[in-house]
Amino acid sequence: MIQVEELYLAPDATVLEALRKLDQTGQRILFIAPQGRLEAVVTDGDIRKFFLRGGTPDQPVQLAANYHPLSLPIAERGRAREVLERHCIDALPILDKRGVITDIVFARGLDVDNRKHTDIPVVMMAGGLGTRLYPYTKILPKPLIPVGEQPIAELIMDRFRDFGCRDFTMIVNYKRGMIKSYFSELEKDYAIHFADEDVFMGTGGGLCLLKDKIHTPFFFTNCDTLLDVDFGDLYEFHKNNGNLITMVCAFKHYTVPYGVVELGQDGNIAAMREKPELDFLTNTGVYVVEPRVVEEMRDGEAIGFPDVIDRYRAAGEKIGVYPIGENSWMDMGQLEELEKMRRKLENQS
Structure with missing residues (x-):
């Protein structure tokens, strides 16, 4: 089972380093969280949009990251399924009162299918x-x-x-x-x-x-x-x-x-x-x-x-x-x- 810390990414990491870590973990999301405190998330989709804007792999991942990510306080963890389904996201960090990540709820663990289906030939x-x-x-x-x-x-x-x-x-x-x-x-x-x-x-x-x-x-x-x-x-x-x-x-x-x-x-x-x-x-x-x-x-x-x-x-x-x-x-x-x-x-x- 993956540990929360394995999904942390250093704030000064490059986009290329983020891509490598996404590959290593097999997940589609990473967290920029110094001392465990959530600052931003970066997903494979964020990186694609970054490249579409003309970004390059050697640039800081901060340029691709989302600094306004969705999260839930511990007391509202029971709403995780609802939030995942409504916003079609893969993972939701759960935070304590200090903003520190205590857990991550993954859509797959809740049988939520966030894939976009299509029927083209x-x-x-x-x-x-x-x-x-x-x-x-x-x-x-x-x-x-x-x-x-x-x-x-x-x-x-x-x-x-x-x-x-x-x-x-x-x-x-x-x-x-x-x-x-x-x-x-x-x-x-x-x-x-x-x-x-x-x-x-x-x-x-x-x-x-x-x-x-x-x-x-x-x-x-x-x-x-x-x-x-x-x-x-x-x-x-x-x-x-x-x-x-x-x-x-x-x-x-x-x-x-x-x-x-x-x-x-x-x-x-x-x-x-x-x-x-x-x-x-x-x-x-x-x-x-x-x-x-x-x-x-x-x-x-x-x-x-x-x-x-x-x-x-x-x-x-x-x-x-x-x-x-x-x-x-x-x-x-x-x-x-x-x-x-x-x-x-x-x-x-």
Whole structure:
């Protein structure tokens, strides 16, 4: 069981440090509380809004925090459920007369579901060869590679279904007969349609097969990416910001395992850094897309979806980023990552 103090964040912490701590704790909220006295809270949503305003990970978390958080005195703890439900928040600090946090009531502990549900369609790009997962993909197409007791594609669909999505389309090519056979025999409470890609058209080109078939915004996902995010909140973020496309990006922290040498113009050493640490945003391969993008796809064009995004970005269209923590993203695109995903899901069960 998590201790209250594990959710405390130093007032001088950076936004990046807050993101790391959110990942470490598995919670969606942290508290700035010197000597236990509540001053502010910071949530994953606060950090997303901060980045939308142009903030950067190295800035003080104080710039992203909410200094007027909801709380309850000890005597009113019995109202916690009512407050959590009315304000759709994940956690509520309980304070003594000095403003010191004595307890935190979490929505999950009260069976309160604060997730934002949505029923927009989901399109899955599932036609690739999966060469990075060879030799598994010599036998099975990547969407059917098992992670635990279920194929990865089914796990992805289950996560979307938990948020209200009931309409799925798979763009299939390689070993598509096996994919269709598996999902046609699967007992499920959602509908799956298939779009046959006869020639490989990349991670974006296959969308042209859906012209006149999709008329609302939709989630667009690779078949090897599992996210632990509130998809309803993601869709609301997309709508509220008027984006043509919203890309889900994960913060990554990477330590280069070598000493890095930088050369000057004269060929001499300009600088040396021992095992430098890098922090960056990376594309998870999950998006919210407006239907107009499908209608404007060029028939038969082989193109990656990042290139489609670049095309619109160069034309001045609004492309948004929905940032998530590193631990909210699991990718099985390579054998090593597949094993990590399996271990992580085993620990969650």
